[in-house]
Amino acid sequence: xxxxxASGKGGTGKTSVAVALAQAATGKVQYVDCDVEAPNxxxxxxxxxxxxxxxxxxxxxxxxxxxTGCGECARFCQYNALxxxxxxxxxxxxxxxxxxxxxxxxxxxxxxxxxxxxxxVESGQAGTVRVTQGRLDVGHPAxxxxxxxxxxQAGADGLAILDxxxxxxxxxxxxxxxxxxxxxVTEPTPFGRHDLTLAVALARGLRLPLAVAINRCxxxxxxxxxxxxxxxxxxxxxxxxxxxxxxxxxxxxGMLAARPEWAxxxxxxxxxxxTLGQGGAP
Amino acid sequence: MKIAITTSGDSLAAPLDSRFGRAPRFLxxxxxxxxxxxxDNRQNLDAAQGAGIQAAQNLAxxxxxxxxxxxxxxxxxRVLQAAGIQVYTTPGAPxxxxxxxxxxxxxxxxxxAADVEGHWA
Numbered sequence: 001x002x003x004x005x006a007s008g009k010g011g012t013g014k015t016s017v018a019v020a021l022a023q024a025a026t027g028k029v030q031y032v033d034c035d036v037e038a039p040n041x042x043x044x045x046x047x048x049x050x051x052x053x054x055x056x057x058x059x060x061x062x063x064x065x066x067x068t069g070c071g072e073c074a075r076f077c078q079y080n081a082l083x084x085x086x087x088x089x090x091x092x093x094x095x096x097x098x099x100x101x102x103x104x105x106x107x108x109x110x111x112x113x114x115x116x117x118x119x120x121v122e123s124g125q126a127g128t129v130r131v132t133q134g135r136l137d138v139g140h141p142a143x144x145x146x147x148x149x150x151x152x153q154a155g156a157d158g159l160a161i162l163d164x165x166x167x168x169x170x171x172x173x174x175x176x177x178x179x180x181x182x183x184x185v186t187e188p189t190p191f192g193r194h195d196l197t198l199a200v201a202l203a204r205g206l207r208l209p210l211a212v213a214i215n216r217c218x219x220x221x222x223x224x225x226x227x228x229x230x231x232x233x234x235x236x237x238x239x240x241x242x243x244x245x246x247x248x249x250x251x252x253x254g255m256l257a258a259r260p261e262w263a264x265x266x267x268x269x270x271x272x273x274x275t276l277g278q279g280g281a282p
Numbered sequence: 283m284k285i286a287i288t289t290s291g292d293s294l295a296a297p298l299d300s301r302f303g304r305a306p307r308f309l310x311x312x313x314x315x316x317x318x319x320x321x322d323n324r325q326n327l328d329a330a331q332g333a334g335i336q337a338a339q340n341l342a343x344x345x346x347x348x349x350x351x352x353x354x355x356x357x358x359x360r361v362l363q364a365a366g367i368q369v370y371t372t373p374g375a376p377x378x379x380x381x382x383x384x385x386x387x388x389x390x391x392x393x394x395a396a397d398v399e400g401h402w403a
């Protein structure tokens with residue numbers, strides 16, 4: 001089962017929940033850090049990284065001798081990664097999303113794809129938890145291709161917990177696409193709720209089975225509970241604000257180190273998620 | 283010889299637009315007789331990225347030999363240079379006419395490199 005953890009708003013506790021889910025699981029489990037711009041699950045899981053592979057994006061290389069100057073490649077590219085001035089075709093690999101369209105379209109067969117490094121995918125073991133994470137190279141602007149590489153390397157072996165990036169933009173879509181269920185971690189504040197509504201819209205657009213976890217549920221207001229009720233969103237986890245959890249966090253330990261009795265809640269969650277309907281309808 | 287000036291308006295009295303890639307249009311001036319046409323560049327206003335690259339290709343297709351604008355970034359400059367278009371910058375010029383006057387009087391020097399940083403991608 002692939003279980004994705006996302007949130008909309010950052011700092012609601014995605015990584016804390018994802019790490020606890022992985023540590024509480026009894027069977028075969030992996031933690032997959034899809035937040036490739038700032039992977040941080042390793043700070044709490046402390047994996048021994050034993051595999052490291054470069055992730056590359058295929059970018060165009062133009063053979064000037066074959067180019068007829070038709071300009072099809074530059075007209076096709078929505079990202080302006082090619083500029084055609086007659087038979088002088090300039091490429092801007094840093095803008096390329098690696099779709100391969102230019103090479104397929106070129107009637108002269110003058111474009112071939114060459115790999116360009118965008119980051120690394122790392123794997124290792126942390127106790128019973130298999131950890132896979134991506135690290136986007138500094139200066140590379142587009143996370144989705146690396147997120148897809150991370151998911152490919154992890155595969156769907158056992159229970160896979162995907163720790164997703166914050167927000168509701170392309171990186172999140174790349175991370176949650178294809179998961180079996182999505183857990184949205186929120187906090188009971190207006191900001192948390194605002195971004196939760198965006199994340200719910202995203203999940204419904206992708207027709208993903210959906211549930212909500214409310215972190216620090218005894219703080220803030222009651223509006224988030226009311227919103228979830230009105231929208232028919234099952235709240236499967238409520239975690240209270242707890243100083244011991246915060247202290248464990250500051251030591252680089254997951255919340256189960258401070259509250260081992262919560263493991264039961266996390267152990268039950270994947271089975272509950274497996275029974276959810278699409279878009280949060282019970 | 284034709285030169286292009288970035289502008290948000292539609293005449294010589296219109297303000298110079300200091301942007302290149304996301305300028306709404308280019309005023310394409312024939313230096314020999316002072317006649318001009320307008321080249322639309324608005325399709326670039328909403329481009330997610332690479333507006334300067336696209337604008338430079340559009341400009342190259344007009345046959346302009348020189349560009350007067352406010353600033354020019356590295357990707358646009360690379361395309362303009364490959365197209366053989368000389369780039370002049372005069373961000374302080376109040377109007378298209380003032381920019382052209384400075385160019386005609388020889389007060390503008392062609393750029394040897396981009397004068398501003400590239401964007402995030």
